[in-house]
Amino acid sequence: xxxxxxxxxxxxxxxxxxxxxxxxxxxxxxxxxxxxxxxxxxxxxxxxxxxxxxxxxxxxxxxxxxxxxxxxxxxxxxxxxxxxxxxxxxxxxxxxxxxxxxxxxxxxxxxxxxxxxxxxxxx
Amino acid sequence: xxxxxxxxxxxxxxxxxxxxxxxxxxxxxxxxxxxxxxxxxxxxxxxxxxxxxxxxxxxxxxxxxxxxxxxxxxxxxxxxxxxxxxxxxxxxxxxxxxxxxxxxx
Numbered sequence: 001x002x003x004x005x006x007x008x009x010x011x012x013x014x015x016x017x018x019x020x021x022x023x024x025x026x027x028x029x030x031x032x033x034x035x036x037x038x039x040x041x042x043x044x045x046x047x048x049x050x051x052x053x054x055x056x057x058x059x060x061x062x063x064x065x066x067x068x069x070x071x072x073x074x075x076x077x078x079x080x081x082x083x084x085x086x087x088x089x090x091x092x093x094x095x096x097x098x099x100x101x102x103x104x105x106x107x108x109x110x111x112x113x114x115x116x117x118x119x120x121x122x123x
Numbered sequence: 124x125x126x127x128x129x130x131x132x133x134x135x136x137x138x139x140x141x142x143x144x145x146x147x148x149x150x151x152x153x154x155x156x157x158x159x160x161x162x163x164x165x166x167x168x169x170x171x172x173x174x175x176x177x178x179x180x181x182x183x184x185x186x187x188x189x190x191x192x193x194x195x196x197x198x199x200x201x202x203x204x205x206x207x208x209x210x211x212x213x214x215x216x217x218x219x220x221x222x223x224x225x226x227x228x
Contacts, residue, residue, distance in 0.1 A: 035216060047168070047211055047219040064217065065124060098167055108216025109158035109173035111180075116167055 002026035004099050004114040011120050012093075018086040018121075022099030022114055029075045029082055030055045035102040037110060038073060038084045042095035052102065053082055094121045125150050127212050127220035135226040142199040144223045146212035151192050156215040159188055159197045162222075163208045171210075172197060202227055 008020035022036070029036060035054035041047050051063035053073045063071050070087040086093060097117045100110035126149040134142050146157075154175035160168035170179040172188035175195055185200045199206055207227045212220040 037216065046221050047213075049213075049217045049219065052216070062217075100167075102216040106170065106173040106177075106179065107156045107158065109170050109179070109213065110160075110168070110216070111170045111173075113167035113169075 002101060002112045004101065004112055006097070006099055006114040006117045008117060010118055011122065012089050013123050014090055014121055015088055018084070018089050018093060018097075018119060020084045020097055020099070020117055020119075021081055022083070023079070023081045024101075025080075027101065028077075029053075029080055030077055032056055033104045035108055036073075036075065036082045037100045037102055039098045039100055039110075040093075040095040041098070041116075045095070048095075050084065050086075089121050091121045094119060125152060125214055125218060127214060127218060129210075129212060129220035129223050131223060132221075133224045133226065135228060136202055137228045138202055138204060140202050142197075142202055142206070142225055144197040144199075144210055144225075146190075146195040146197070146220050148193045148195075148214060152195075152214045154191050154195075157188075157190070157195050158213045158216075159186075160211045160213065161206075161208045162211065168211060199225070 003025045005023040012018045035052045037052040038050040051073045072085045075082045099114040101112040102108040128147045130145045157175040159172040162168040176188045209222045211222045
């Protein structure tokens with residue numbers, strides 16, 4: 001059974017970098033049939049897909065246009081996890097952040113989610 | 124960027140009734156990449172339907188999806204109290220619709 005375990009701070013100062021990690025058990029970040037995603041959810045913006053990383057003989061990274069200038073999602077094969085780094089945060093970036101697995105089998109639909117991390121942006 | 128618009132915003136129905144939820148895309152979406160999720164309060168979303176019409180593992184057959192092009196539908200038959208949730212559509216493993224809240228009277 002696949003499980004995703006999120007870790008990282010719940011409080012980030014304005015203008016700093018939000019960093020979260022998603023540990024994977026029951027699958028590998030290098031799975032050629034999976035994509036590893038970050039999503040966030042806030043009352044004002046609903047569910048927002050931030051981006052994904054996946055391996056198809058080489059690594060690919062895809063980001064939502066709104067975040068492209070300040071986001072990085074990276075795999076860590078040695079620890080079987082992937083990370084989110086969002087730069088220059090503002091109070092608008094406060095949200096619950098989720099990691100999730102998408103499968104080629106499910107048309108990239110997210111069949112497994114992390115537990116969510118509530119991130120507050122405040123000095 | 125494809126925008127997904129869901130309607131209605133809220134559905135209030137009684138147990139045993141049928142719920143019909145709509146998801147309309149601003150451009151043609153491949154059916155292969157259209158998914159539906161259920162989100163109960165305090166929980167992460169749960170995959171219900173992928174490929175527009177295939178039920179995910181463990182999803183009862185009361186849930187069915189259909190549609191193509193720009194118009195997709197999720198139907199929930201024989202509503203049960205546990206179906207009270209917000210339902211989202213998603214395209215291409217990326218953008219989500221705004222959600223439809225289903226309330227069971």
